[in-house]
């Protein structure tokens with residue numbers, strides 16, 4: 001059996017060492033005679049798995065005791081409604097920055113619950129840049145300011161953390177959390193679907209400053225109330241136990257790699273290599289303003305899109321999988337998350353060079 005390089009945007013490639021460990025522990029987790037999948041979430045063994053995972057995530061991301069860490073379900077998409085339901089409180093509205101498809105989805109959902117002001121948008125540029133913060137129309141009385149640090153589909157990424165003053169900053173970090181160091185203290189709430197840098201799908205990590213708990217609207221479903229989830233250590237109901245366990249293995253693996261500092265250096269090197277190759281070629285192109293290019297998701301087009309299918313077929317034959325761009329934008333996209341080895345980026349560049357030589 002050989003493992004391919006999987007460039008999928010999510011569910012995404014996982015560290016091979018993690019998969020091997022999960023395989024070894026599949027039938028009998030450390031002498032318990034059962035798989036983690038079969039354990040009661042209330043058992044001492046699972047509670048230990050869960051608590052260790054939380055502590056490792058806190059260590060990796062530098063999350064202080066001022067924050068609760070929640071392991072939730074419903075995908076990052078459910079957070080689009082949970083955030084306004086929980087954070088609007090007695091305020092009438094919130095501010096959002098629109099930098100792409102995921103921002104737009106968050107905005108559309110929030111509009112069901114409050115008066116949403118789009119403080120800035122880069123839609124006019126085709127989402128190829130981030131609007132200068134000096135021009136944002138934010139409101140001092142907004143309940144929060146929401147933005148998407150990395151737009152997974154567009155490949156557009158903030159290279160700064162917005163200054164939101166006293167207004168809590170809320171960030172959809174689905175495709176960037178744990179890819180590099182982060183100052184959590186600048187945020188009111190961070191959320192991330194797990195299926196990119198954290199683990200398998202079925203899990204969403206929410207990091208919320210504790211003073212923001214307890215403001216949920218009366219009609220908020222119990223399962224969507226952050227306070228309830230926090231009070232019950234994310235076990236108000238049955239959590240996604242196996243995903244939580246696998247996330248824990250990924251956190252241990254990340255620590256062994258040197259944590260987010262080391263990952264950040266590797267990720268930057270991987271991304272630079274690929275963008276430098278694209279920029280140096282007249283066959284491939286990436287439209288994003290350089291400073292805002294994503295380290296995680298690298299969209300690119302071929303000079304002639306009639307060659308797209310041939311490019312993808314050749315890539316598949318070489319074990320370079322899932323390079324087809326999102327259905328809404330076309331072209332190609334290489335997602336190069338933490339677990340995608342640098343050798344995979346080298347192999348991709350090698351194939352791209354060969355294809356351009358032969359077909360360009």
Ligand code: PMP
Pocket residue numbers: 009010074075076077078102148150151152153172173174175193194
């Ligand atoms: N936000 C971002 C930035 C994403 O990349 C995604 C998924 N690709 C989502 C939200 C939605 O995540 P989910 O499918 O877990 O709801």
